[in-house]
Amino acid sequence: MLNEKMVALGTQRSVIRELFEYGKQRAAEVGAENVFDFSIGNPSVPAPDCVNETAIKLLKEMDSVILHGYTSAQGDAGVRKMIADSLNSRFQTSFTADNLYMTVGAAAALCCCLNGLACPGDEFIVFAPYFPEYKVFIEATGASMKLIPADIEAFQIDFKAFEEAINEHTKGVLVNSPNNPSGAVYSEETIKKLAEILEAKSAEYHHPIYLIADEPYREIAFEGTFVPYLPKYYNNTLVCYSWSKSLSLPGERMGYVVVPDEMDDHELVYAAIAGAGRSLGYVNAPGLFQRVCALCANETSDISVYETNKNILTKGLRDMGYHVVEPGGTFYMFPRTLIDDDIAFCEKAKLEHNLLIVPGTGFGCPGHARISYCVPTEQVERSLAAFEKLAKSYK
């Protein structure tokens, strides 16, 4: 008599969360220094000083009734203006406050976009490897997810499989670059080809196919890796952003959707997103952190540690014989497992070497494992011996 889908979603144990809990328990048994927990994508560096300083200043100086009061449903107008200005200065766009819709993190941004767009029978295309909650969010709208197998050589896009998957039911395509779990960044060439296909297929089926860009890792790009700003390549792009990773604020849940003026029927799309937010119970994104994030929009945490860790792991693992596609950003990498069965491989890593990495199967890409290196560099260094023992056990 309950909604069985919701019961299942609330009861299913997350592989990642279980691994994380195991790690804490194991640390108590054998000592934290002997457990190498790479399970969870929780930023390991604190928020920049700007965040707490701005929050304290607002709490001390701003009228409490206004600071903690309802903002308009789309977010405070001043906040949206500041964010538009920040985007414009960084990406040479010309957004105004009216192009922004503030959300309770990127998950909410995605849910508002998907619920605003989805009609019965619609399909959304996702590329493996992918963040598994996408399936939950897409299916919650009544639409279905179509998964394109991974390009395991470079974690770009298998365009042949992509083109074949598009049909008259395709409402949108969801991309996540820099990518969780692979760390890959789609090249400008990939984005141009993606845009070209979407233009052609939109024309063929006489309706826009929306590109939904989930971009919480945009700022975590290595060695000046270029992360193309998608609205500049394809007009029907919705950008879903979150400060969870760039400002190390995942628990505060603050993000936004960009609805560019160049989008077909952009005012209706904005209305649909706002209507979805309303029907999902999002009254407004939290007021204090709307203002904090807007005032710190041009800052990031000290994300250099992630690049240091990436370099150590890429070289170290390759030297041991692992196949690693070098990440262009994020704090993840997605090496191939040394046997086809990634679940068995990760279980062995866990039980025999206290090395906690996540099987690729859950990300739609078997034969790989995710390493979350948002951890102290010292843990990364000490873990190399465990990765080496694991490799040797397969020789």
Added chain:
Amino acid sequence: MLNEKMVALGTQRSVIRELFEYGKQRAAEVGAENVFDFSIGNPSVPAPDCVNETAIKLLKEMDSVILHGYTSAQGDAGVRKMIADSLNSRFQTSFTADNLYMTVGAAAALCCCLNGLACPGDEFIVFAPYFPEYKVFIEATGASMKLIPADIEAFQIDFKAFEEAINEHTKGVLVNSPNNPSGAVYSEETIKKLAEILEAKSAEYHHPIYLIADEPYREIAFEGTFVPYLPKYYNNTLVCYSWSKSLSLPGERMGYVVVPDEMDDHELVYAAIAGAGRSLGYVNAPGLFQRVCALCANETSDISVYETNKNILTKGLRDMGYHVVEPGGTFYMFPRTLIDDDIAFCEKAKLEHNLLIVPGTGFGCPGHARISYCVPTEQVERSLAAFEKLAKSYK
């Protein structure tokens, strides 16, 4: 090609919001002192000192990575324990952290409960006058809302109409006491009778009929008005709470659901609510304000001004010949309009007397108007002359 329901929800203009915007514009024309804006339910008193002091202390002293990091999806365990303790000391209950699920305000709490419970074909019963977003939230799940006409003598429950409305499709009943828009508080007698009927009908139809209590106004009760704690009267009660009104924090979006152990299959119901939260994109309720609200859970803003305003308005309006059911709580009252057409009445009040009150029709109760007296007492006093002129114009 967009979801037309969502476009409609995002495009519909809110009567209340329009009235509020008119008030601001009118104030610029004739002076703020000549406009009597009773349109919006935004708390007019600041949060108690505890709120900002606690927030600043946490921002200064707590580890930033933990403070701003993900909490578990159901909310921080320590936070849930503190809230359970606060409820237990006030209502002689015996909740633990496991009975609490933290949400992004009461709207999210309602959406999580409704989505967790609703199956195709289900009906939820609501009593007029009612907060109009209930219909949006219920219909978003695919269920339908059945509205019971108001008991306009006392704003309790028309039990005859209620009993007749229950059938095998009734999944739940949503109550809001203290009530927006009437300010009425359901008496213990009303609650006992409600529970009795729900027990009998649950037995008759062989499945639980859930009682969903939306309680953001619980703490704003006048002259010691007793607000029965519903889980003590009916086991299958879900309590949806928010600190928006009690701590004057509507923009921060912080609330919770209580799932009592006494509820049938309470663990499955909790899982369904958590699953719904997940599918709606609620990753966790914002971390800083989870902790702030838990640490201030036994405090309230200085809500005495609302009672002062209620007393002045009740006496003043009655002396002028208005029919007023005296509120037991909230910062609303819901007098009868002096003509049947409440929309025409409110329009006349607005255009001829700069008196901004909201027609009852939108709350499912024509012939009445909502006065939101969460305003300075001085505005209430000055408004009496306008209410009087309005009354005289109908004599």
